[in-house]
Amino acid sequence: SVPRNPVVSSTGIMRVRMETDYSVAAEGFKATFATEVSECQPDHQVLVGQGIIREGQGRYSNNLACSLDLVPSESSESMTLTFVDWQMESGYDYVSVSECSAPSSPSPSPSPAPTPTPTPTPTPTPSPTPPASTPSPSSPSPTPPSSTPNPSPAPPATSASPSESSPVPPYTSSPPSPTPPSTTSSPPSPEPPSTTPSPPSGSPSPPSSCSEYAAVTGSPFSGNSAPGPLDAVGGFQVAITTDSSVRRHGFLGYYAPTSNNFQTHSCSASASVLTESMGHIWDGTGQYTHNQNCEWIIAPTGASQVVLVFDELGMENWYDFVHVDSCDDTACTNPDNLGSFTGSSVPRNPV
Numbered sequence: 492s493v494p495r496n497p498v499v500s501s502t503g504i505m506r507v508r509m510e511t512d513y514s515v516a517a518e519g520f521k522a523t524f525a526t527e528v529s530e531c532q533p534d535h536q537v538l539v540g541q542g543i544i545r546e547g548q549g550r551y552s553n554n555l556a557c558s559l560d561l562v563p564s565e566s567s568e569s570m571t572l573t574f575v576d577w578q579m580e581s582g583y584d585y586v587s588v589s590e591c592s593a594p595s596s597p598s599p600s601p602s603p604a605p606t607p608t609p610t611p612t613p614t615p616t617p618s619p620t621p622p623a624s625t626p627s628p629s630s631p632s633p634t635p636p637s638s639t640p641n642p643s644p645a646p647p648a649t650s651a652s653p654s655e656s657s658p659v660p661p662y663t664s665s666p667p668s669p670t671p672p673s674t675t676s677s678p679p680s681p682e683p684p685s686t687t688p689s690p691p692s693g694s695p696s697p698p699s700s701c702s703e704y705a706a707v708t709g710s711p712f713s714g715n716s717a718p719g720p721l722d723a724v725g726g727f728q729v730a731i732t733t734d735s736s737v738r739r740h741g742f743l744g745y746y747a748p749t750s751n752n753f754q755t756h757s758c759s760a761s762a763s764v765l766t767e768s769m770g771h772i773w774d775g776t777g778q779y780t781h782n783q784n785c786e787w788i789i790a791p792t793g794a795s796q797v798v799l800v801f802d803e804l805g806m807e808n809w810y811d812f813v814h815v816d817s818c819d820d821t822a823c824t825n826p827d828n829l830g831s832f833t834g835s836s837v838p839r840n841p842v
Contacts, residue, residue: 518805519774546741577717591725
């Protein structure tokens with residue numbers, strides 16, 4: 492039997508000490524530390540990355556229905572879910588565990604980026620060339636007479652007279668042509684292209700998620716037998732449902748990317764300062780030795796709290812102990828004891 496609830500230090504620094512006497516030895520302990528613990532709430536929750544989960548504090552509520560989505564930071568990443576404690580009313584209260592069967596990847600967003608192509612529309616600039624050709628009618632006027640020399644010189648004189656007498660009409664006929672370019676030049680100025688680039692900026696905001704889940708083998712689970720460590724690409728969904736009568740202690744577990752390969756820190760005479768956000772501590776392989784004293788200082792970088800859960804506990808009852816303290820600094824100059832654990836059974840309420 493292991494602690495039913497995590498031990499929490501609200502200072503962001505925790506000290507764990509193991510002390511044994513000179514006689515009987517036992518199996519020792521193994522524990523996992525993290526910086527986050529999440530409880531099952533009536534509202535659906537999505538938890539990204541890594542952390543510790545439980546159904547609540549103490550015994551779970553009657554008529555409870557809640558679910559947790561455990562999502563890796565990358566949709567293609569594998570996640571491991573491990574339960575360290577499990578107690579549900581057999582045949583009446585259940586925990587359903589489903590694995591992601593269809594990870595979703597938000598990749599189509601970059602397609603709208605090429606839309607700024609409407610920029611070539613400013614081509615109306617060649618339009619001023621027609622006005623440049625219009626002044627030519629005054630000079631080409633001699634050419635028509637050369638083309639029509641066969642008739643009497645009177646017609647060319649009359650045709651030439653209008654060209655000279657009416658320089659204003661041909662000039663007034665040219666202004667209508669520049670006006671259309673002025674209207675065509677206005678369309679390029681609208682900003683629709685500037686609005687189209689906005690979608691890509693909003694698309695990466697949602698975290699990678701799962702579009703479909705499938706129950707793992709044996710789910711839903713009930714009674715006192717917890718499922719073994721589970722692995723799935725894209726994460727898990729954990730849902731708990733309880734009836735209106737008997738209550739039990741529920742579950743306690745942790746989730747993390749499978750690739751993390753968390754370091755396991757074994758017993759050392761000198762205190763080790765652990766700064767990672769999640770990891771394991773234990774006394775070592777096999778039974779611990781007599782007169783053994785170990786100490787770990789858990790101080791994750793930037794953490795506001797440290798959460799410790801016991802995976803295993805087997806100490807000689809009332810002679811060998813695992814002490815857990817909250818500290819203000821890594822020297823733990825003013826320790827605040829959060830609990831001292833012995834034997835194989837510990838308090839079921841938070842300490």
